[in-house]
Amino acid sequence: MQAYRKGTCSGSSAASGAHVSPKYGIRRALRPRMRAASTQEAVQQQQQQPVTATQFLRPHLLQLAAYTPIEPFEVLSKRYGRDPQDIVKLDANENPYGPPPEVRQALASMPFPHIYPDPETRQLRKALAEWNDIPMERLLVSRQSDS
Secondary structure, three states: OHHHHHOOOOOHHHHOOOOOEOOOHHHHHHHHHHHHHHHHHHHHHHHHOOOOHHHHOOHHHHOOOOOOOOOOHHHHHHHHOOOHHHOOOOOOOOOOOOOOHHHHHHHHHOOOOOOOOOOOOHHHHHHHHHHHOOOHHHOOOOOOOOO
């Protein structure tokens, strides 16, 4: 027993450099290793089980109905036997009348209407900054994406 108190025992923990406590002996000295082993076992068990996206979702979200995408005019035309121009769709926030004439003119005058606009909206922020007499850097304009 004297050998344990001085930390000079030839057991595996003393030989590997583990501290042998005079008060608690070899058992306390091995406790961190036991925790590490149990942690490693838990990690191995988790690695054996496949990870799915549903594990990261809140339970009430799993109860929601699945998204049903809108159907294009071509699909509806075939299903109901009607011409696409005779179908009015309101399920996707679509305007059955198209844009007003002023919007059509504005789009026609744009040099690159098919290219995404500046994601930092520099021109708009500059105009708003001048109009409101504030620095442009303090303005944030967003389309709820990219900004």
